[in-house]
Amino acid sequence: MTATITADRIEIYWPSFEVGEEGDVISGTMDRPLYWAGSFAAPAPGKKDYTFTSVADTAAMGMSLLASSEAKKDFRFSGGAFSFEISVQDETRTLALERD
Numbered sequence: 001m002t003a004t005i006t007a008d009r010i011e012i013y014w015p016s017f018e019v020g021e022e023g024d025v026i027s028g029t030m031d032r033p034l035y036w037a038g039s040f041a042a043p044a045p046g047k048k049d050y051t052f053t054s055v056a057d058t059a060a061m062g063m064s065l066l067a068s069s070e071a072k073k074d075f076r077f078s079g080g081a082f083s084f085e086i087s088v089q090d091e092t093r094t095l096a097l098e099r100d
Contacts, residue, residue, distance in 0.1 A: 034064035
């Protein structure tokens with residue numbers, strides 16, 4: 001997954017992948033489908049570890065078949081990475097992303 005963070009917004013995308021085969025009703029490349037779009041709250045200056053709750057942009061996420069259905073999501077930033085829980089087919093895992 002990849003993420004884009006601006007002053008007031010966070011967006012998280014699945015990696016691109018192929019769907020179906022040639023000739024199928026649905027086939028082609030799903031190019032970075034949106035998983036999460038929501039508010040972002042930057043930490044106080046100098047703070048390295050922090051958590052915040054993002055409020056979903058339901059209009060943006062409603063257009064993605066692979067978007068989260070949650071109204072809010074908790075994020076934790078620590079040690080140069082941020083982590084959050086992700087649930088797919090009744091399996092929940094904590095995912096951590098680091099800056100390139």
